[in-house]
Amino acid sequence: MKVTLSLEKTQSKDVSIVVDALRASATMTTAFNNFKKVIPSFTPEEARKIAKTENAVLAGERLGKKLDGFQIGNSPEKVENYKTDKDTLVLTTTNGTRIMEAMNSTVLIGSFINGKAVAKKAVEIATTHIDLVMAGRKHNFALEDYLACGEILYWIKKELKSTDEISEYAIGSILASRDEENFKESILNTHSSQILKKLGHTEDITYCMQKNITNNVVMYKNNKLELI
Numbered sequence: 001m002k003v004t005l006s007l008e009k010t011q012s013k014d015v016s017i018v019v020d021a022l023r024a025s026a027t028m029t030t031a032f033n034n035f036k037k038v039i040p041s042f043t044p045e046e047a048r049k050i051a052k053t054e055n056a057v058l059a060g061e062r063l064g065k066k067l068d069g070f071q072i073g074n075s076p077e078k079v080e081n082y083k084t085d086k087d088t089l090v091l092t093t094t095n096g097t098r099i100m101e102a103m104n105s106t107v108l109i110g111s112f113i114n115g116k117a118v119a120k121k122a123v124e125i126a127t128t129h130i131d132l133v134m135a136g137r138k139h140n141f142a143l144e145d146y147l148a149c150g151e152i153l154y155w156i157k158k159e160l161k162s163t164d165e166i167s168e169y170a171i172g173s174i175l176a177s178r179d180e181e182n183f184k185e186s187i188l189n190t191h192s193s194q195i196l197k198k199l200g201h202t203e204d205i206t207y208c209m210q211k212n213i214t215n216n217v218v219m220y221k222n223n224k225l226e227l228i
Contacts, residue, residue, distance in 0.1 A: 001160055002129040005149055005170040007141060008099050012131035015122050016103050017110040018220070020135035021148035022192045023201075024093040025111035026076040026208045027059070028225055029216045033080050037088040038218075038225040040097040044070075047092040056088035063094060064192075064199050075204050076113075095135040100220045105131075107220040110152045112208060117215040119155030121228065130156060132170065143190045144208075150177025151211060184209060 002012075010016040019025055031038045035057070041047035044060060044067050051058045059072040059079055066073030072082055074093045091097065100107055106125060110118040110132070122130050132153060134145035150173035157166060157174060177183070187193060193205050219228045 001123070001126060001165055003153065003156060003160070003166040003170055004129070004131045005134070005153070005167060005173055006131055007134045007136050008139065010103050010105055010131045010133045012129040013105050014129040015108065015126040016105045016131045016133050017108045017118060017122055017152060018100055018103075018133050018135060019110045019145050019148050019152070020093070020095050021111055021142070021144040021208055022187075022190075022196065023074050023076060023204050023208050024091075024095065024097060024135065025109050025148070026113050027074050027079050027091065027093070028109045028218050029111055029114050029214060030076040030080040031089050031091065031225075032216055032218065032227045034082060035087055035089040039088065039090045039223070040100065040220065040225060041090055041092040042097055042101055044092055047090045051090045054088045054090065055086060056090045057082065057084055057086050058090055060090075060092035061094060064195050064201065067092070073201075075201065077203065077207050095137060099133065099135055103133075103220075109218040109220065109225070110148065112148050112151055112211050113213050114216055115148070115151040116155045116212045118217050119152050120159055121217045123156060123159040132173075137192055142192055144187050144192055146173050147177045147183065147187065150174045154178065
């Protein structure tokens, strides 16, 4: 099995794991604890139209800020605990939802909170190539995504029991993610975290940093997210 690590665009036509550690991946993953149906949208305008058609709750942000007229921002805890009788959520985010659109592979959603579970599922369904795809920030490398990929790759390596086909870039992220002493401090000081702190979202950072707290694995298919 070939295992690689990429930024924004996948190298694989087999299985790709999209990772937007702060916060879209965690929000998508926990959303299924509260909603039966989750629809990602690539623009706020599209999200509003879908929400009207589907009678859905609107969640989303741009540059960390909740969008005007949306019930929730891109917050995993708020999405999970939002009180509503609606069973559908429409979600649009700056990075995480954007990069899924062009992928020609089986797309899974990965994060710290489901790293072990998504790794196991990826190995189970892949036949030739798993690519971890970092969402990044404004088309640039984001350290939190690199570390979250390292967490997932650690468990992929355990499942495969071999590193022969894992790229050295991917192995580097595994090594970085295992440094527990510096893990929290590193993420709390990333550019993304600094912005979220200024916007009052420190609790979301704390939530997203938790490792393996859920077995939820989400797939993006036919313009929708589904629990598998």
